[in-house]
Amino acid sequence: GQQVMQIPQYQHVQEGEDFTTYCNSSTTLSNIQWYKQRPGGHPVFLIQLVKSGEVKKQKRLTFQFGEAKKNSSLHITATQTTDVGTYFCAVGVNSGYSTLTFGKGTMLLVSP
Amino acid sequence: GAGVSQSPSNKVTEKGKDVELRCDPISGHTALYWYRQSLGQGLEFLIYFQGNSAPDKSGLPSDRFSAERTGGSVSTLTIQRTQQEDSAVYLCASSLAQGNSPLHFGNGTRLTVT
Numbered sequence: 001g002q003q004v005m006q007i008p009q010y011q012h013v014q015e016g017e018d019f020t021t022y023c024n025s026s027t028t029l030s031n032i033q034w035y036k037q038r039p040g041g042h043p044v045f046l047i048q049l050v051k052s053g054e055v056k057k058q059k060r061l062t063f064q065f066g067e068a069k070k071n072s073s074l075h076i077t078a079t080q081t082t083d084v085g086t087y088f089c090a091v092g093v094n095s096g097y098s099t100l101t102f103g104k105g106t107m108l109l110v111s112p
Numbered sequence: 113g114a115g116v117s118q119s120p121s122n123k124v125t126e127k128g129k130d131v132e133l134r135c136d137p138i139s140g141h142t143a144l145y146w147y148r149q150s151l152g153q154g155l156e157f158l159i160y161f162q163g164n165s166a167p168d169k170s171g172l173p174s175d176r177f178s179a180e181r182t183g184g185s186v187s188t189l190t191i192q193r194t195q196q197e198d199s200a201v202y203l204c205a206s207s208l209a210q211g212n213s214p215l216h217f218g219n220g221t222r223l224t225v226t
Binding site: 030031033035041042043044045048088090092099100101102103104105107 | 155
């Protein structure tokens with residue numbers, strides 16, 4: 001099945017520092033989605049990227065899809081304690097239906 | 113509006129017993145997914161429904177696991193002869209069947225097999 005590598009597995013930052021998580025695939029992707037899961041909660045959809053080189057911003061969050069559509073990144077500028085959680089990428093291979101394969105996630109801890 | 117509803121929220125069962133987990137998707141969502149998440153781990157795909165049919169059940173770990181969906185709505189995931197390694201949070205998600213639409217997750221059922 002589809003394999004996706006997400007790094008790092010874990011990151012602990014001080015409030016105000018930046019944070020980046022990366023998602024890498026060995027195959028070309030149709031699209032990639034990002035989810036956030038707060039401790040004790042369920043994954044919540046953040047954004048979907050479909051175009052090569054696409055960049056989308058949501059306040060302090062910047063999402064990027066690689067030119068080859070094999071990798072993606074999520075960057076948080078000036079982290080806040082509310083950013084704590086695990087960030088998952090989920091990849092699809094076909095433009096029609098395909099099972100979304102989730103990465104193992106990056107757990108972010110933010111110290112005040 | 114109502115989100116994805118799962119029941120029970122917690123289930124403790126003895127090894128060897130059967131359990132049934134229920135998912136009520138968002139109204140109008142034709143696609144329904146079951147995932148499993150072990151403590152501190154990622155999401156493991158189990159099965160996907162489009163309407164009442166399951167075009168992808170490649171993630172079911174063994175023949176002890178089965179799922180059905182009726183009326184294009186409610187889905188049940190059944191685990192027979194539960195084992196301790198089945199302990200996990202079972203998450204259900206639904207989406208509009210328009211390509212790879214965003215998934216809307218329920219709060220999950222935490223299953224503990226003793």
